[in-house]
Amino acid sequence: MEYKDHEVYTHDWVTFLPAFQLDYNTSQYYTTGKSPSLVEKVWNRLLPVDNLKKNLLTIQPKAKDFHDMWKNACHTAARFIADAK
Structure with a gap:
């Protein structure tokens, strides 16, 4: 079910309606503070x-992320060494 109101713009509501319905039913509303699905x-x-x-x-960690990973690895290694003694 598709119609055109212009040369290139098509409206295909059959394809998009389930996505719109899911968005509507799972969005939290200001008046109730809950989603229609929850109510x-x-x-x-x-x-x-x-x-x-x-x-x-x-995907691309920053220098601080590498520093935090290194500190975490050193702390974990020190804990394993202490447990092994």
Whole structure:
């Protein structure tokens, strides 16, 4: 179901409607402080972004990140050496 209102701009609502519906149902509203999904079904759906791991390394770490990683590695190594004694 597609129609054109201009030469290049097409409206394909059949394709985009599920994404709009998901966005609408999982967005928190100011008046209730809750999402419609939470109010109606008492649970929020998991979004694809919710499945991403939170503590991933950055692709290009900064110098401070290398410093923190080095300090953490030295601290862990010192702890293992102390435990081995």
